[in-house]
Amino acid sequence: MNIEGQSVIVTGAASGMGAATAQYLTKAGARVALLDLNSDQVEEKAAELGAVGVGCDVSDSDSASAAVAAVVSANGPPRVLVNCAGIATGERIVGRDGPMPLENFSRVINVNLIGTFNMIRLVANEMFAQEPMEPGGERGVIVNTASVAAYEGQIGQAAYAASKGGVVALTIQAAREFASKGVRVMTIAPGLIATPMLMGMPQEVQDSLAASVPFPQRLGDPVEYARLVEHICQNEMLNGDVIRLDGAIRLAPR
Numbered sequence: 467m468n469i470e471g472q473s474v475i476v477t478g479a480a481s482g483m484g485a486a487t488a489q490y491l492t493k494a495g496a497r498v499a500l501l502d503l504n505s506d507q508v509e510e511k512a513a514e515l516g517a518v519g520v521g522c523d524v525s526d527s528d529s530a531s532a533a534v535a536a537v538v539s540a541n542g543p544p545r546v547l548v549n550c551a552g553i554a555t556g557e558r559i560v561g562r563d564g565p566m567p568l569e570n571f572s573r574v575i576n577v578n579l580i581g582t583f584n585m586i587r588l589v590a591n592e593m594f595a596q597e598p599m600e601p602g603g604e605r606g607v608i609v610n611t612a613s614v615a616a617y618e619g620q621i622g623q624a625a626y627a628a629s630k631g632g633v634v635a636l637t638i639q640a641a642r643e644f645a646s647k648g649v650r651v652m653t654i655a656p657g658l659i660a661t662p663m664l665m666g667m668p669q670e671v672q673d674s675l676a677a678s679v680p681f682p683q684r685l686g687d688p689v690e691y692a693r694l695v696e697h698i699c700q701n702e703m704l705n706g707d708v709i710r711l712d713g714a715i716r717l718a719p720r
């Protein structure tokens with residue numbers, strides 16, 4: 467799919483990889499709608515880009531439905547969905563104070579996995595209702611964000627790793643289910659990317675993280691994620707799979 471002129475939804479677009487993707491795809495000529503829980507920041511980002519900004523909790527059925535409806539009326543039905551909204555927490559399954567409170571696990575699953583699923587179900591429904599595009603019969607492209615933690619969850623990452631493992635599992639499943647409608651589903655599993663999620667850490671921690679990447683020995687740039695999203699949209703043969711964007715890093719246990 468050539469994304470020029472297409473209606474695109476990016477979640478988690480107030481910050482990090484979502485913000486970089488919204489900016490990159492807007493420059494490439496897409497009509498991008500930026501969705502984020504942080505409504506002030508997302509409206510500000512959208513205004514900078516001359517794009518549409520909508521406050522939205524991806525894990526809430528009503529909030530996400532209202533946001534998708536707002537996008538349809540502003541930009542037309544979406545052809546591309548990029549799921550970037552996510553949260554990361556660190557807590558052992560059994561810590562010094564006893565077992566992890568169940569709600570802490572549920573909260574991460576709720577945003578990262580259920581939020582991704584919620585957006586997929588609502589946006590795919592809009593994609594299915596559109597005419598297929600020529601010449602290949604494609605109706606839409608969905609790009610999710612997992613993490614290398616889906617494969618090598620570190621100590622303290624139970625909730626995060628499980629949530630991202632769920633996103634990985636959904637990829638081939640949803641691609642199969644949507645194939646007859648011409649909607650592709652792909653997932654990117656980033657390694658260590660220089661976004662506010664990581665940049666809040668002390669400099670020496672960032673340096674040691676960067677040194678743990680085999681090559682290139684640095685943190686990833688959010689724009690490198692955005693470029694991969696564009697490529698996935700353009701390359702019709704990419705479907706039902708997860709691409710690691712990680713400089714060959716394999717996370718250590720801690």
Ligand SMILES: NC(=O)c1ccc[n+]([C@@H]2O[C@H](COP(=O)([O-])OP(=O)(O)OC[C@H]3O[C@@H](n4cnc5c(N)ncnc54)[C@H](O)[C@@H]3O)[C@@H](O)[C@H]2O)c1
Pocket residue numbers: 477478479480481482483484501502503504522523524525550551552553554577581611612613614655656657658659660661662663664
């Ligand atoms: N930065 C990394 O190294 C890294 C590595 C692997 C995976 N990831 C994943 O990439 C995605 C983007 O991360 P980032 O580093 O850009 O983080 P970020 O914190 O910079 O941005 C995440 C955005 O998601 C939004 N968000 C959180 N909960 C939401 C909700 N319920 N509804 C709507 N929006 C919500 C936040 O407000 C924020 O703007 C996340 O899914 C994250 O888990 C990040």
